[in-house]
Amino acid sequence: MPELPEVEALAGFLRERAVGHVIARIDVLAISALKTYDPPVTAFGGLTITGVARHGKFLDLDVDGVHLVVHLARAGWLRWREEFPARPPRPGGKNPLALRVHLDDGSGFDLTEAGTKKGLAVYAVRDPAEVPGVAALGPDPLGGAFTPAALMEIVKGRRTQIKGLLRDQKIIAGIGNAYSDEVLHAARISPFKIAATMTEEEVATLHEAIVTTVRDAVVRSEGLAAQDLKGEKKTGLRVHGRTGEKCPVCGDTVREVSFADSSLQYCPTCQTGGKPLADRRLSRLLK
Template sequence: MPELPEVESLAGFLREHAVGSVVARVDVLAISALKTYDPPVTALGGLTVTGVERYGKFLDVDVDGLHLVIHLARAGWLRWREEMPLRPARPGGKNPLALRVHLDGGAGFDLTEAGTKKGLAVYVVRDPREVPGVAGLGPDPLAESFTAGTLAEIVRGRRTQIKGLLRDQKVIAGIGNAYSDEVLHAARMSPFKIASSLTEAEIGELYEAIRATLADAVERARGVAARDLKGEKKSGLRVHGRTGQACPVCGDTIREVSFADSSLQYCPTCQTGGKPLADRRMSRLLK
């Protein structure tokens, strides 16, 4: 799933390649991905791309005051094309095409989504805050206004595991499954630790880990072509998706806890005092 660093890089890429171009037309191939009808998507035709912003994991393409807001969800992606195919777009394939934006001069971009669970969402609105997911976002962890005091206010009184709290977009915007694993590894903190139990020192360490992990990922992704961002993200992860490999900090074996539709990875030595966390899904299977 694209998270804050990848969406920020996509925003930067589109600022460089799309701003100043006129939208020739927009082809919608997966009507389920289009979540709004007023203004119609056809209203974008003939208007100029004037800016691109990021809100959490939402990408906002400003087209002369109308906003094409995109949430790539778990398996969506944006694919830039210097030359759009001349033949009409067709649905289907390994990475089914959901929406295609044609720009003047022949370039443009596709929105695709792999898998059977469809979550890609596209909105055409007059104000990004009309999108419920944007309106409900928590603070951006890379904003200057996001301080250690902000984080202290967030965790205070919350009897929930810190892993889930970091992933809650209404609490902190932009962090998903992968970077929450990376942040907690950098902070040397168990993903199961209860948020309200954090000491002042632990809050400070977690804050520094959030800022440093995300800033480093954003910097690594800066200037990377859209097609290469997924590979760049994977290469920069230290624990997420690396079950069974050696921790780059201490050398212990990275472990995994599986859930119904996701999993987390962590280092026992760095994060849990050497004790493996219970894998609840495996525990149920062994009963």
């Protein structure tokens, strides 16, 4: 799933290539991806892309004052094209293409989504705040308001595991499954630790890990072409997606806890005092 660093890099990529260009037309191939109808996507034809922003994991194209806001969800992606094939795409079937944006010079981009579970969302709005997910976002980890004191207020009184808190977009914007694993490994904190039990020192350490991990990932992604971002993300991860490999810090084996639709990775030595966490799904299978 694209998270804050990848979406920020995509925003930068589009600022360089799309800003200043006029949208010739927009083809909607997967009508389920379009979540709004007023203004219609046809209204973007003939308008100029004047800016590109990011809100958490949402990508926001400002098109002469109206906005095309995109959430790539779990398996969505943006693919830039210098030119499109002569034959127009056909909707339906196994075609992963959801939406195509044609620019005035013949270039443009596709929004694609792999798999059968569809979550890609496209909003045509007059104000990004009209998108419910944007309006509900918590503070951005790279914003000035996200301080250790602000994080202390966030965790205070929350009887929830810190892994889940970091992934909740209404609490902190932009961090998903992968970077929450990376943040907790850097902070040497168990993903199952209850947020409300954290000391001021632990919160300060967590804040530093959040800001550093996210900022470093953004820096690594700067200037990369859209097609190279996924590979860069995977290369930069130390524990997420590396079950069975050696922890780059201590050499212990990276472990995994599986859930119904996701999993987390961690290092027992670095994060849980050497004790493996219970994998509840595996435990149920063994009963």
